[in-house]
Amino acid sequence: MTKQNILLGDTLEHLAKIPSNSINLIVADPPYNLGKNYGNNHDNQEFDEYLDFSRHWLKESVRVLKPTGTIYVFMGFRFISYLYGLLEQEMGLLFNSWIVWHYTQGMGKTKGFSPRHDDILMFTKSEKFTFNLDEVRVPQKYYRSRNNMRGANPGDVWEFSHVHYCHENRQAHPTQKPEGLIERMVLASSNIEDDVLDPFAGSGTTLRVCQQLGRNCLGIEINPEYVEMIHARLALPFDGFDSIDPRMERIPQNLTDPQVRDVYLSNHQQWFLKNHAPSSLSENSTNLPLYTQKSLDLS
Numbered sequence: 001m002t003k004q005n006i007l008l009g010d011t012l013e014h015l016a017k018i019p020s021n022s023i024n025l026i027v028a029d030p031p032y033n034l035g036k037n038y039g040n041n042h043d044n045q046e047f048d049e050y051l052d053f054s055r056h057w058l059k060e061s062v063r064v065l066k067p068t069g070t071i072y073v074f075m076g077f078r079f080i081s082y083l084y085g086l087l088e089q090e091m092g093l094l095f096n097s098w099i100v101w102h103y104t105q106g107m108g109k110t111k112g113f114s115p116r117h118d119d120i121l122m123f124t125k126s127e128k129f130t131f132n133l134d135e136v137r138v139p140q141k142y143y144r145s146r147n148n149m150r151g152a153n154p155g156d157v158w159e160f161s162h163v164h165y166c167h168e169n170r171q172a173h174p175t176q177k178p179e180g181l182i183e184r185m186v187l188a189s190s191n192i193e194d195d196v197l198d199p200f201a202g203s204g205t206t207l208r209v210c211q212q213l214g215r216n217c218l219g220i221e222i223n224p225e226y227v228e229m230i231h232a233r234l235a236l237p238f239d240g241f242d243s244i245d246p247r248m249e250r251i252p253q254n255l256t257d258p259q260v261r262d263v264y265l266s267n268h269q270q271w272f273l274k275n276h277a278p279s280s281l282s283e284n285s286t287n288l289p290l291y292t293q294k295s296l297d298l299s
């Protein structure tokens, strides 16, 4: 059985006690220093103070990461370029991907373009690291015998909606991340029973995802109310992650042969939707347009 542990307190203090080279994957979603209210003043530091804080927790994170480990760091526009410099130049990590998390809702701007993405940097400690592409493929748009119907690489632009305030899994936390987004990182960059660390646990999204995916997870959170929230969240029954990349539900439009279609649909559920509540997939599938053989030949 895997373990989910949550530590209350300052991440710098707790990180210092974790043994070196012991963690397979770090998912770090620190305060972006944009003045969010996390029940303390930790998101409102002077520029240099915030960079020093970032340098400190990143250095400790790199120390605890196994040589084959991976770190994902979420960041907003104001500090992303500085974080990149710290990770590559000062920490000596290897760049892998600059992921854009695109969302459709958010604050509007009247002068300038309304922000609709956050950035996520993925770095590894060495050239030898876990990457389970088959676990995170997205369905192909069209059925073609030459296409890999197991799915395509999801790319580095990921669309996930924020967990809406009306959603039953919405926690009383201002920056709760969608579970589907963290699911992709955990599936791609760790294996069953690996050890995952979230140094800024918030509402506990990484812990919840790891609990359901059979990974151990250690979370650190400074706000005692959020720690209680995490304990409650981990005790809830599971009926699927709270969010999904819309591409995961798409079915190739030109599946005309009923036999191919049936096999594809049963695989689809298993390959792309196994950690998600039964979706509109079956509904969509019965409404699939039956294209003529002629349109199939276009492939």
Ligand SMILES: C[S@@+](CC[C@H](N)C(=O)[O-])C[C@H]1O[C@@H](n2cnc3c(N)ncnc32)[C@H](O)[C@@H]1O
Pocket: 009, 010, 011, 012, 029, 030, 031, 032, 038, 042, 173, 175, 176, 177, 178, 199, 200, 201, 202, 203, 204, 205, 206, 220, 221, 222, 223, 226
């Ligand atoms: C961006 S939120 C994380 C959200 C989380 N990924 C989720 O899905 O809910 C950052 C969290 O870091 C916590 N935090 C801020 N400074 C901290 C510190 N020095 N040590 C531990 N936690 C801290 C905040 O209380 C906040 O809950």
